[in-house]
Amino acid sequence: MxxxxxxxxxxxxxxxxxxxxxxxxxxxxxxxxxxxxxxxxxxxxxxxxxxxxxxxxxxxxxxxxxxxxxxxxxNRDALFNSAFDHVSGNPDGDVVIVEFLDYRCSFCRRAHPEVTELVEADGNIRIITKEFPILGEQSELASRFAIATRIALGGQAYELVNAGLIAMRSDVTELSLARLATDLGLDSEAIFAAMTDPLVQDTINYNRELASRMGITGTPSFVFGDQLVQGYVPLPNMQEIVSILRETSQ
Structure with missing residues (x-):
């Protein structure tokens, strides 16, 4: 360069x-x-x-x-209106944040509590989570398990598994995933059965193709309104971006 x-x-x-x-x-x-x-x-x-x-x-x-x-x-429709993704925070929030994440990514782990704090403290942010496993077989297995949880048990169970996978420090295996589900009080058999649903792989493929079109190569990657930011963003910076988005939308 x-x-x-x-x-x-x-x-x-x-x-x-x-x-x-x-x-x-x-x-x-x-x-x-x-x-x-x-x-x-x-x-x-x-x-x-x-x-x-x-x-x-x-x-x-x-x-x-x-x-x-x-x-x-x-790619606005694929980013903000895809049926493949989980939506949390305030579904009617005036600011939308999209996050591409990989559960084995150390910076995703660092960002997770700060994104959670931002959304909970603000109360008017819609957050869209895009499963984007790029760090190998364990990353893909974790994403498949999370997506299957959403299919089998719904959004609240997905959020529990999402947070659990982010916090997991052991290897991702079927045994460790079953243990995670048990610890969270979830039906692991139902989740594992749903992992064979074609929608699981369709979700991953969809997000990978979207990322490729947008030039996204790493995690975490965020879309704040109409702004793409690749890499970890500290909480104060996210708060500033949200504030600017609100000011410019008035």
Whole structure:
């Protein structure tokens, strides 16, 4: 990335000169002299290069934000209205947050209590959970178990299992999942039976395809209103984002 930025910054620096002088018309000796002149100038004035890099980084960030906002708009229905996902918090909340999560992801574990605190303290946030297992077989088994719980036992049971899987530190196996269900007072046999339902794999496939279209490659990833944020977001930052969303919607 740094090499790219340096090259692009150098190109930007030469843009004005290139507009005034067609470098293709210069002789090899003249081009060599011109390159040496530019090199000497940059060595004497390195702050120019840093300014050019800063401008390029700002433009790149703006382009990335625009692309992400466009991805949210293009996939709005799949993000906010999919029947595959569990909705919690306030179903009629004025702010919607979508979270792509993997139960084996350490940053998802770090984010979970803060997302919970945000939603419970606010009282007017609709949270949509998207099962997005990307960290191997144990991640997929955990997601399949969570989705099957929702199918077999409903949303409240899903929320219990969701929190339990996030907190689980042991390996995810059928035995550890059965133990989790028992500890939560849930019917493990009903859950395991539901894991063969095609809807379980359909849910995972749907979310993976959606993530691919949006360029989401890691967890946790959030959509706050029309803003995609990939990676862990501390509670104060989430609170600020929610506040800004409310202000801009008025």
């Amino acid at each position: 740094t090499k790219y930025l340096l090259g692009a910054a150098f190109g930007a620096l030469l843009a004005g000169q290139a507009a005034a002088t067609d470098l293709g018309d210069l002789t090899e000796a003249e081009r060599g002299a011109f390159r040496e002149e530019v090199r000497a100038y940059l060595l004497e004035n390195p702050e120019v290069l840093m300014e050019a890099i800063a401008i390029l980084e700002e433009r790149q960030a703006a382009m990335e934000a625009e692309a992400q906002a466009r991805a949210v708009v293009d």
